[in-house]
Amino acid sequence: MNRKMVVSRGFVGNFGVHETEKHDVMGIFKKPSIKSLGKKKRDMPEGLWHKCPSCGAIIHEADLQQRFRVCSKCEHHFTLTSHERIELLIDPGTFKETEGHLESVNPLGFKSYTDKVKNYQQKTGLKEAVLTGKGSICGAPITIAVMDFRFLGGSMGSVVGEKVTRAIELATAENRGVVVLSASGGARMHEGILSLMQMGKTSGALARHSEAKLPFISVLTHPTTGGVTASFATLGDVIIAEPKCMIGFAGPRVVKETTHQNLPPGFQSAEFMLEHGLVDLIVHRSDMREKLGQLFNFMLPKNAGSAAA
Amino acid sequence: MKIEPLEFEKPIVDLENQLAEIRDRSVGHEFELDTDIQKIEAKLRKTKTSVYQKLTPWQRIQIARHPQRPFMLDYVEKSLDDFIELHGDRTIGDDEAMPGGFATLDSQKVVVVGHQKGRDTKENLRRNFGSAHPEGYRKAIRLMRMGEKFDAPIIALIDTPGAYPGIGAEERNIAEAIAYNLREMMLLKVPIIAVVIGEGGSGGALGIGVADRVLIMENAYYSIISPEGCAAILWKDRKYAPEAAEALKITANDLSEMGIVDEIIPEPLGGAHHDHVGAALSLKNVVRKHVSELQKIPNDELLEARYQKFRNLGEFKGA
Ligand SMILES: [Zn+2]
Secondary structure: OOOOOOOOOOOOHHHOOOOOOOOOOOOOOOOOOHHHOOOOOOOOOOOOEEEOOOOOOEEEHHHHHHOOOEOOOOOOEOOOOHHHHHHHHOOOOOOEEEOOOOEEOOOOOOOOHHHHHHHHHHHHOOOOOEEEEEEEEOOEEEEEEEEOOOOHHHOEOHHHHHHHHHHHHHHHHOOOEEEEEEEEOOEOHHHHHHHHHHHHHHHHHHHHHHHOOOOEEEEEEEEEOHHHHOOHHHOOOEEEEOOOOEEOOOOHHHHHHHHOOOOOOOOOEHHHHHHOOOOOEEOOHHHHHHHHHHHHHHHOOOOOOOOOO | OOOOOOHHHHHHHHHHHHHHHHHHHHOOOHHHHHHHHHHHHHHHHHHHHHHHHOOOHHHHHHHHOOOOOOOHHHHHHHHOEEEEEOOOOOOOOOOOOOOEEEEEEOOEEEEEEEOOOOOOHHHHHHHHHHOOOHHHHHHHHHHHHHHHHOOOOEEEEEEEOOOOOOHHHHHOOHHHHHHHHHHHHOOOOOOEEEEEEEEEEHHHHHOOOOOOEEEEEOOOEEEOOOHHHHHHHHOOOHHHHHHHHHHHOOEHHHHHHOOOOOEEEOOOOOOHHHOHHHHHHHHHHHHHHHHHHHHOOOHHHHHHHHHHHHHOOOOEEOO
């Protein structure tokens, strides 16, 4: 099987240019032609500028799109949608969404929860806070779960837990690796204790996946906290963080209020986590696909991708 | 031990005071006051029944957090024998918020771990109010592994407001310490029984709570977030905690209806703090029953059932 990196693309999501030229390094960014902009919902009118929240630089939307939404001045990684992540990481034409039909209910009859979910669905065009599917990365067969922070802060309720669990179980059944990209405020309060139990459920599925000697890579993106950090996100065989992303169990405000101490510089940043031995690697977004491909191709068994006996 | 009454117990306390007073006065005049005493006693019984049978979620939380409630080591002392406490996570230190060790339940050897709160300020400094650090969770899984190795069923007693959100805890990866336990407890080839004895505070509780049987004391609670925290988010004011307690469905009965807990362990009238021995005996009887049931199940079936127990939790549409 050819596990060599096949195609790298200038990153465009489902909202703009789709570059199809072959080149080997994702760092080569091609300027998209203006006429290919302006189709789908993320499309901006020509001349739209963004201010980088990190360095204050004024960046054109087209530049952001070419650089995987990374600031060209300071390398600040802007938030990506789940579809943009898929576009960025999965080999072209191999992605198949799974469990896209699952939707939240209101198990506790929690105040205004149903409306909240409906509003986020309309606002984001997503059904829930995670997108799952299968495909390959640099030829390596995987299942993937991508959390989308735009949907109720990427919080984990029953649907997120179920979809992540099914993605892991599918990988176990088909001898695939698993990659989960986390971006989450934690467990979803509105589903109460059921949200908490998703932590046990997803971690249990990972236990079985791990027993089958299959690799799990956890990618932490900004921000990853709470019940997601305290379950699958910290259970990767390899844990990768995007530069400068915030990762923690409790949020910095809670830590500060509880301890009445000043927080050390860079507390809970990806770099802080690396220094303390809590993550394996910090990987720039433009290198993410290649790095995942290398790691999976090292860790996956020879019969990867064929259904387990 | 004098019991500190809770706000909603005031009518009971008033009647008890009246009764004591009239009994004092009755010395020497028994015949005339007998009917008065009987009347008050009857009223007291009725009041107790109506107060304790209609406890609101928020009132139960007050009981669950009562400073005189039996804590983990009280249950160990009164329900188990031959406790040998074992210390340390072998790397950083010993977390006194999470004691554990070997014990026997009647003649059955068990490993017991759990969160321990302090009885007074001094002890609470050592015990960190029952909020464990990563070292506590790592010690707990170390002891649980010995349960697997030496064929001793595991009893996990849960009583924590939550895992500790401190700087050191974050630096030493409290999130991973919990997550690791969630994954590894799913694979331990020995029966595991978790009992929420007081506060089941979110991930800090679940970190020792992946079990074949999840039990709960009648007045304990188990929740994703504290009612105060929920109120602060939802109503922007912690004073709505009673409403939040209602909305979150965190009482033993709610959890039982949702299939989160397998059995509710009855407490002495008015709550476990009124009678530590009674509460411990009640816990012992129920735990013993579950231990002997689980010991009859072959390991592969046990692990499959444990997996499915958590696998099936969650509600959604479009299945
Ligand atoms: Zn910048």
